Amino acid sequence: MSTTHDDGPLAARVRHVEALLEERGWLADGELDARIDAFAAGGSPANGAAIVARAWVDPGFRERLLADASTAIEELGMSMAAGLQVQPLVAVANTADEHHVVVCTLCSCYPVALLGPSPTWYKSEAYRSRVVRDPRGVLREFGLELPDAVHITVWDASAETRYMVVPRRPEGTDDLSEQELAGLVTRKGLIGTAAV
Amino acid sequence: MADRFAPGDRVRTRTADPPGHTRLPRYARGVCGEIVGTCGRHPLADELAQGLDSAPRAVHQVRFRASDLFGPGEDGRDHAVVVELWEDYLEPTSPDPAPEGDPT
Numbered sequence: 228m229s230t231t232h233d234d235g236p237l238a239a240r241v242r243h244v245e246a247l248l249e250e251r252g253w254l255a256d257g258e259l260d261a262r263i264d265a266f267a268a269g270g271s272p273a274n275g276a277a278i279v280a281r282a283w284v285d286p287g288f289r290e291r292l293l294a295d296a297s298t299a300i301e302e303l304g305m306s307m308a309a310g311l312q313v314q315p316l317v318a319v320a321n322t323a324d325e326h327h328v329v330v331c332t333l334c335s336c337y338p339v340a341l342l343g344p345s346p347t348w349y350k351s352e353a354y355r356s357r358v359v360r361d362p363r364g365v366l367r368e369f370g371l372e373l374p375d376a377v378h379i380t381v382w383d384a385s386a387e388t389r390y391m392v393v394p395r396r397p398e399g400t401d402d403l404s405e406q407e408l409a410g411l412v413t414r415k416g417l418i419g420t421a422a423v
Numbered sequence: 424m425a426d427r428f429a430p431g432d433r434v435r436t437r438t439a440d441p442p443g444h445t446r447l448p449r450y451a452r453g454v455c456g457e458i459v460g461t462c463g464r465h466p467l468a469d470e471l472a473q474g475l476d477s478a479p480r481a482v483h484q485v486r487f488r489a490s491d492l493f494g495p496g497e498d499g500r501d502h503a504v505v506v507e508l509w510e511d512y513l514e515p516t517s518p519d520p521a522p523e524g525d526p527t
Contacts, residue, residue, distance in 0.1 A: 315462055332448050359450065359504050360493050379502040385446050386482050386507035388462045 270343035274305055275391055276412035278318070280405045283396040292318045292393070305341060307389070316341065319382060320393040321419070326377050327392045328366065328419030330358045331384040338389035342417060349418065359383060369420040392419040426481040427510050432458045434485060434513040444472035447512040451504075454491050455516055459505065460484035467509050481510045 248254035278300055282289040292299040296318040297307045307316045316338060319327040331337065332355050337345035348354050358365045362379045366372075373379070382390045394416040400408060415421035428434060438453040446468045462484060466477035489502045 317460075317462070332450070333446055360489070361496070362502055363500065375500070380486075381502065381504045383448065383451075383504060383506045385448055386462065386468070386509065387465045388482075388484075388507055 266340060267344065270338075270340050272342055272412075272414040272417060273409070274300075274303075275342045275414070275417040276409040277303055278305070278391070279393050279412045279417070280409035282318075282320070282393050283408055284405050289320070289393070293320055296391070300341070307338070307341060314338070315388045317382075317388050317390050318393050319380070319390060321395045323395070324376070324378060326366075326373055326379050326419065327382060328358060328362055328379065329382045329384060329390040329392060330355055332356065332359055333383075333385050336384040336389065338391060341389070342391065342414070346414060346418075366420060369415065371420065371422055391417050394419075394421075394423045397423055426461070428458055428481065428483060428513060428515075430458050430460055430483075433516045434458060434483075435516050436485070436508065437512050437514060441469060443469060445469045445512075447508060448506060450492055451485075451487060451506050451508075454487055456485040456487040456491070456506075458483045459486045462507060465509070467511055469509075469511075483508055483510060483513065485513070 245254065245259055249256055278292065281303060282292050288299065288302065291302075296316040299318075300306065300316065307314055321327055330349075335345060335350040335355075337349060339345065354365065359381050362381050363373060366379075384390055394412065396408070397411060400411070403411075411423050413421050413423060416423045433455060434457070435455045436447060436452050440449075440452075460483070462482045464479035465482050466479055470477035484505050485508050486503050486505045489496065489504055492504060
């Protein structure tokens with residue numbers, strides 16, 4: 228825990244508890260950092276981008292992804308079993324009529340082992356409390372203005388499932404390779420706070 | 424044990440505010456919604472948080488209308504919020520009473 232969160236009362240409390248655990252021999256020196264590093268090692272937004280790009284170029288994969296994402300991503304050599312516990316993955320796809328956005332109002336649930344750490348704003352109380360109530364307004368603040376006719380669904384990851392959004396494939400990308408398409412996908416797009 | 428609810432069911436969330444950890448968000452208490460999916464069976468977070476053994480039970484995706492959760496929005500447009508809830512948090516919405524004198 229010592230590498231990135233040095234400031235603040237919470238960090239101080241975590242360091243204190245960590246020191247007590249080490250003092251009592253319940254935790255080896257540096258064990259926590261090693262565990263966290265191992266947990267986060269396989270996660271990256273690039274995984275999500277690769278999943279999305281495959282769904283854009285392969286309608287069969289898209290169908291399997293939306294039906295059972297945990298199983299479908301194994302086709303790309305990825306797995307939801309890499310985390311501390313196996314969590315089901317659900318992928319929700321944006322369409323011309325429907326936009327999806329993901330939040331965890333209770334804490335900060337996010338598919339970390341698949342997509343890497345969540346952005347700081349995802350964990351902020353402002354995002355968590357406001358996006359369920361006024362998603363259109365929050366998305367506008369992110370620079371995403373949705374047409375009036377587009378219906379919004381907010382997914383609150385309040386229990387076991389982890390969610391990712393499959394953005395719409397941008398216009399004029401017919402000539403791009405799957406790899407180039409993956410390069411268009413952002414972490415915000417995977418959460419639903421950006422178009423792609 | 425059979426699941427108490429299935430996709431398509433209308434349900435109402437409980438209103439109780441338990442003394443310990445729970446994963447029924449406050450904004451979604453005492454509100455009617457529709458089950459749109461089921462996400463397997465998992466031990467109840469409330470019981471795990473107290474160090475108790477907890478048998479896995481169904482966890483459902485329940486879709487609410489934002490207007491039912493928060494009242495009508497300022498711009499009059501509605502959206503949906505899907506919350507994932509253990510079946511313990513859910514009650515059936517009052518079914519229509521059976522007709523009296525039903526000859527069964």
